[in-house]
Amino acid sequence: MATAFITGIQGFTGLYLVDELRAAGYAVAGLACDLLDRSGIVNEVAQIQPELVIHLAGVAHVVQGDVEAMYRTHVIGTRNLLEALVSSGCQPKSVLLVSSGHIYGNATADPIVEETPAAPTSDYAVSKLAMEYMARLWLDRLPITLVRPFNYTGVGQSVHFLLPKMVHCFKNRLPVLELGNLDVVRDFSDVRSVVRSYRLLLESERAIGEDFIVCSGQGYSLTAVIQMLRDLSGHDPEIRVNPAYVRSNDMRRLVGCRAKLDRAIGSMAAMPLIDTLRWMLEDSQGTQAI
Numbered sequence: 001m002a003t004a005f006i007t008g009i010q011g012f013t014g015l016y017l018v019d020e021l022r023a024a025g026y027a028v029a030g031l032a033c034d035l036l037d038r039s040g041i042v043n044e045v046a047q048i049q050p051e052l053v054i055h056l057a058g059v060a061h062v063v064q065g066d067v068e069a070m071y072r073t074h075v076i077g078t079r080n081l082l083e084a085l086v087s088s089g090c091q092p093k094s095v096l097l098v099s100s101g102h103i104y105g106n107a108t109a110d111p112i113v114e115e116t117p118a119a120p121t122s123d124y125a126v127s128k129l130a131m132e133y134m135a136r137l138w139l140d141r142l143p144i145t146l147v148r149p150f151n152y153t154g155v156g157q158s159v160h161f162l163l164p165k166m167v168h169c170f171k172n173r174l175p176v177l178e179l180g181n182l183d184v185v186r187d188f189s190d191v192r193s194v195v196r197s198y199r200l201l202l203e204s205e206r207a208i209g210e211d212f213i214v215c216s217g218q219g220y221s222l223t224a225v226i227q228m229l230r231d232l233s234g235h236d237p238e239i240r241v242n243p244a245y246v247r248s249n250d251m252r253r254l255v256g257c258r259a260k261l262d263r264a265i266g267s268m269a270a271m272p273l274i275d276t277l278r279w280m281l282e283d284s285q286g287t288q289a290i
Contacts, residue, residue, distance in 0.1 A: 005050035008057030035077030046088035101150035111257040146211035154191035180245030190271040200265035215256030216270035
């Protein structure tokens with residue numbers, strides 16, 4: 001049985017990826033030490049000798065106070081992992097590194113494709129782009145695939161994220177929902193679709209050495225999402241625009257193109273956003289601070 005090694009295995013995405021990989025017949029192991037513990041990573045990789053490596057660990061939230069930690073985690077932490085894979089003698093068949101669709105910033109392309117020039121507007125996005133450039137130095141030694149997921153959500157995602165926050169309000173029938181700019185348009189995917197795409201990319205020889213946008217290909221304004229939640233829940237809270245949530249560098253529209261992804265893993269119908277929202281509203285456990 002092939003073994004998949006996941007960093008960030010206890011995070012929101014990691015928990016769904018574990019289920020996806022196990023259902024496909026893989027044994028799964030997670031990184032136990034810190035990404036900045038170089039010798040610890042070497043020891044774990046040498047012991048496990050994984051066939052597949054998926055690097056999810058990182059600062060998940062775009063608005064992050066500790067900028068230095070963000071750069072250390074995304075750039076140095078990722079480099080430590082790649083160095084450990086080589087120095088430990090591990091020969092994985094595929095290494096999937098997770099970047100972010102945020103590297104495109106306020107791109108004028110619509111939809112955004114992989115070749116769209118990067119224009120990051122936050123330290124989060126800059127740190128992810130720096131990670132990508134660093135990782136390219138290892139392409140001659142490791143079978144690396146880079147993915148740039150756009151926004152995605154699902155049951156268990158922290159209410160610090162936009163859609164879980166909105167679902168929490170409607171699910172608990174709170175009287176007021178405070179948001180930022182309601183006119184921004186985002187490409188929202190279901191986490192279950194995202195982890196399936198990751199698995200299929202790991203299994204595709206065509207993906208090695210390439211980068212892929214992982215998205216639904218459909219854009220929704222926050223106004224449209226609010227209306228979906230109203231229809232699903234029968235609740236109609238007061239919507240307030242809080243100036244504290246409006247960022248001057250906020251990306252107005254971020255919608256991706258699935259064409260390259262579909263060529264690599266086969267066409268896969270995106271889960272409708274309304275079905276994802278219904279799943280989140282109906283889940284008995286609610287959102288978690290993961």
